[in-house]
Amino acid sequence: MNGSRLDDFLALSRAHPWELAPFSESLPDGGQVQVWDTGVLCIEPAVPGNRDLVLSCGIHGNETAPIELCERLLNAILSGRLTCRQRLLFIFGNPAAMNLGVREVEENLNRLFSGAHARGERRNHERTRAARLEQYVSRFFQARDGAERLHYDLHTAIRPSAYEKFAIYPFTHGAPYSRRQLAFLSSAGVDTILLAHGPTTTFSYFSAHGFGAHAFTVELGKVMPFGQNDARRFAAMEQNLEQLIGDPDWQPPAFDLDQVRVFRVCQEIIKQSEQFCFHFSDGVANFSAFPAGARLAEDGEQQWFAREPEEAVVFPNAGVAEGQRAALMVAATTLTADMLV
Ligand SMILES: O=C(O)CCC(=O)N[C@@H](CCC(=O)O)C(=O)O
Numbered sequence: 001m002n003g004s005r006l007d008d009f010l011a012l013s014r015a016h017p018w019e020l021a022p023f024s025e026s027l028p029d030g031g032q033v034q035v036w037d038t039g040v041l042c043i044e045p046a047v048p049g050n051r052d053l054v055l056s057c058g059i060h061g062n063e064t065a066p067i068e069l070c071e072r073l074l075n076a077i078l079s080g081r082l083t084c085r086q087r088l089l090f091i092f093g094n095p096a097a098m099n100l101g102v103r104e105v106e107e108n109l110n111r112l113f114s115g116a117h118a119r120g121e122r123r124n125h126e127r128t129r130a131a132r133l134e135q136y137v138s139r140f141f142q143a144r145d146g147a148e149r150l151h152y153d154l155h156t157a158i159r160p161s162a163y164e165k166f167a168i169y170p171f172t173h174g175a176p177y178s179r180r181q182l183a184f185l186s187s188a189g190v191d192t193i194l195l196a197h198g199p200t201t202t203f204s205y206f207s208a209h210g211f212g213a214h215a216f217t218v219e220l221g222k223v224m225p226f227g228q229n230d231a232r233r234f235a236a237m238e239q240n241l242e243q244l245i246g247d248p249d250w251q252p253p254a255f256d257l258d259q260v261r262v263f264r265v266c267q268e269i270i271k272q273s274e275q276f277c278f279h280f281s282d283g284v285a286n287f288s289a290f291p292a293g294a295r296l297a298e299d300g301e302q303q304w305f306a307r308e309p310e311e312a313v314v315f316p317n318a319g320v321a322e323g324q325r326a327a328l329m330v331a332a333t334t335l336t337a338d339m340l341v
């Protein structure tokens with residue numbers, strides 16, 4: 001698509017970080033590429049398969065590896081190397097934060113979904129963006145019934161992780177977990193699953209709860225600046241997504257439950273004030289374990305201790321805003337056949 005405005009959609013989006021007027025172009029194979037807004041691009045194949053796929057990245061602006069991965073997939077489609085056979089919505093979440101090389105401009109976008117953007121008096125860039133992204137995902141999924149709905153929200157973690165690639169399975173309200181989705185994630189190199197313990201205001205929970213989508217927050221490695229990611233570390237996910245996009249009949253390879261490591265949440269540590277601090281070093285990796293009784297954090301009068309023999313910490317971040325999650329404490333668990341569908 002030489003000479004088209006889609007030659008470099010990410011650059012176009014970053015040049016218009018707040019909003020971009022909609023436009024559309026045709027693909028040589030008869031498909032339609034519709035730009036809905038900055039960072040938001042929908043591909044409507046002439047004859048779509050039965051999966052409606054949302055791929056989001058850059059919800060946190062400095063998590064560059066997923067942005068680069070999605071850009072490669074988009075360019076493969078636009079160049080004709082990859083034929084898009086599923087309805088597909090690309091979301092490059094926070095171009096303004098990308099431009100600044102930061103996680104967020106004013107507020108964590110991934111805490112503003114399911115209407116949280118409208119709570120309270122605060123108004124800012126991320127709140128406007130969350131409201132619009134909700135509308136775009138609704139428009140995309142509600143365009144038809146009966147298709148399998150998928151949303152992979154791709155991230156990278158601030159710190160290294162003992163298990164480099166892991167996914168957060170949003171709270172299912174008791175519904176069974178999807179064996180096929182676990183197989184997909186496993187064959188994409190995501191061998192560790194963290195089962196959320198309650199509703200959240202994340203993007204993946206919004207799609208899962210609001211639209212019955214199989215939706216996940218997927219952590220693909222550690223945050224690095226643009227241009228410094230090793231694409232080979234993401235190759236399995238990229239290949240799986242190419243299969244999903246290009247082949248309506250593709251299924252992930254047969255899968256054994258032993259192939260995944262599963263964790264459940266034991267406790268959530270919420271920062272209450274500026275006095276909040278952890279009692280472990282800044283260098284600990286995600287999934288580092290603590291013995292029962294270990295003092296984990298304190299905030300004024302309140303203290304947190306490990307309650308179970310091997311409680312592991314995920315996403316510790318003392319720098320979050322007051323009232324936000326500063327860490328999740330998790331413990332190993334098992335998924336049995338009766339918990340799967
Ligand atoms: O490394 C970190 O501390 C954060 C990485 C990240 O952005 N994780 C997501 C997880 C969302 C979820 O719980 O589904 C986030 O914190 O938004």
Ligand SMILES: [Zn+2]
Nearest residue numbers: 060063155156
């Ligand atoms: Zn993130």
